[in-house]
Amino acid sequence: MKKIFPKISSIYSSNKLPWAIICFGIFLRLIQYLYNRSLWLDEASLALNIVNRSLTQLLLKPLDLFQAAPLGFLTVEKIMIFVFGNNEYALRLFPLLAGVISLFLFYKVTKVFLGNKAILIALGLFAISDPLIYYSSEVKQYSSDVAIALLIYVITFHYTQLQKLTFWRATFFGFIGAIAIWFSHPAVFVLAGVVTVLIFLYVREKEWQKITNLSIAFLVWIASFAICYFISLRNLVSNNFLLTVWASRFAPSISKLWQAKWYIDTFFNIFKHPVGIPLCGIAALSFIVGGVSMFREKRRDFFFLILPILFTLLASWLKKYPFSGRLILFIVPNVLIFIAEGTEQIIAKTRHTFSIIGITFISLLFFYPLLKAGYHIIRPRLKEEIKPVINYLMKFKQNKDIIYLYYGSRNAFKYYSLKNGFNENEYIVGIESRGNLGNYINDLNKLRGNKRVWIVFSHIYNWKRFDEERFFLYYLNSIGKRLNFFKSAGASVYLYDLSQ
Numbered sequence: 001m002k003k004i005f006p007k008i009s010s011i012y013s014s015n016k017l018p019w020a021i022i023c024f025g026i027f028l029r030l031i032q033y034l035y036n037r038s039l040w041l042d043e044a045s046l047a048l049n050i051v052n053r054s055l056t057q058l059l060l061k062p063l064d065l066f067q068a069a070p071l072g073f074l075t076v077e078k079i080m081i082f083v084f085g086n087n088e089y090a091l092r093l094f095p096l097l098a099g100v101i102s103l104f105l106f107y108k109v110t111k112v113f114l115g116n117k118a119i120l121i122a123l124g125l126f127a128i129s130d131p132l133i134y135y136s137s138e139v140k141q142y143s144s145d146v147a148i149a150l151l152i153y154v155i156t157f158h159y160t161q162l163q164k165l166t167f168w169r170a171t172f173f174g175f176i177g178a179i180a181i182w183f184s185h186p187a188v189f190v191l192a193g194v195v196t197v198l199i200f201l202y203v204r205e206k207e208w209q210k211i212t213n214l215s216i217a218f219l220v221w222i223a224s225f226a227i228c229y230f231i232s233l234r235n236l237v238s239n240n241f242l243l244t245v246w247a248s249r250f251a252p253s254i255s256k257l258w259q260a261k262w263y264i265d266t267f268f269n270i271f272k273h274p275v276g277i278p279l280c281g282i283a284a285l286s287f288i289v290g291g292v293s294m295f296r297e298k299r300r301d302f303f304f305l306i307l308p309i310l311f312t313l314l315a316s317w318l319k320k321y322p323f324s325g326r327l328i329l330f331i332v333p334n335v336l337i338f339i340a341e342g343t344e345q346i347i348a349k350t351r352h353t354f355s356i357i358g359i360t361f362i363s364l365l366f367f368y369p370l371l372k373a374g375y376h377i378i379r380p381r382l383k384e385e386i387k388p389v390i391n392y393l394m395k396f397k398q399n400k401d402i403i404y405l406y407y408g409s410r411n412a413f414k415y416y417s418l419k420n421g422f423n424e425n426e427y428i429v430g431i432e433s434r435g436n437l438g439n440y441i442n443d444l445n446k447l448r449g450n451k452r453v454w455i456v457f458s459h460i461y462n463w464k465r466f467d468e469e470r471f472f473l474y475y476l477n478s479i480g481k482r483l484n485f486f487k488s489a490g491a492s493v494y495l496y497d498l499s500q
Contacts, residue, residue, distance in 0.1 A: 041412055043138060066241050102132070102333075151176075181221065186321070271287070275332050389492060400452070457494075469492070480499075
């Protein structure tokens, strides 16, 4: 390869390249953050809790609006609001900082697990991962989950390199893990994986003193988890609404063929989301090759990476933690390390005879993530842009106009209406009746007789080709006349005359 592409090879081996990748990753995250998109339903629901509650209420009472977040995360968010004011930039600052710090932590972690070439592959994929970029600017805890998982690895490797794990070092290790539990729900799975590997290693090497001192850290973690569970987590595992929403995301027992299919589908879907590689077959092959390679040659590293994933899957099987999407964003670094290891192995095996295979393979891995990252530099990710809808409504609204909110838009509208001077008695919130469309008709009929009625849509229920916004508009067109409308990404507002 050096003979064919000498310049590329010199760049590839440069010590500056990892830092260039990190800088590019920071740039991508800043672009998304600075765009300042509207809060969507989940973000607005959590933001209403953070803004409207005192810190004591945040920490000691279950969250409203079916929300769940670690107490440490909520504390930092409340501080951000206090210092910088109630705005999206303040709410998203902690996730952004976590996303940026994760780049540096991941680079440090890859140095332990991978060779130089594989480090660049892993770091490159991490920097341009669409889910990692997106969640670095969302008012949720998933970006900090990644940072905390990586921090646990960094601290673990620091202590494993020391010849002596003294009482005070073990106590400090326990203290760090105890704090992590309060900032990240899945931190417990990473800690469980780490301590399992360390115990096995120390038993095999007959390091009894290290085991004794490690047990101190382990007991501190257990005590911290017990307190956290009593104050916060027990409310989540008994929340019927959340359990219903998460039902399809829990791992089933393998007693029937369709249940085994869940594991296969989930395995491939992980690479699409939350890892962010659409060509999941290529990514899966790299992951498997990397896993086999590490199991044969670096078994300790293999278990450091795989056990947190397996513990999460076990918790999912026990119906305690969903194994899907953003909730498992924290395993993305582990998956990418396996993929990078596998990719390096594939390139090494084919470089003498079919070097084009390795080049094509790595190109396919990077093509779509890089294309998407580049596209979103020009067009940042949008979800439910209700801010321009509310601005339009305020511009053209008259004194006696009626405002009717589609139920999915309620929380986001409420968050922004508080900032724009709307009172709750100035708008009507529609009912939610997905199982009985007749209830929607009855609800809309209550608006008849009014000359100017604004209908606001956001977070629209759209499932199996049924779009509730289209249904609403079809009926409204049959009973009134549309006077005006405005649409943005994922949100819209319509003005109707329903006087006839």
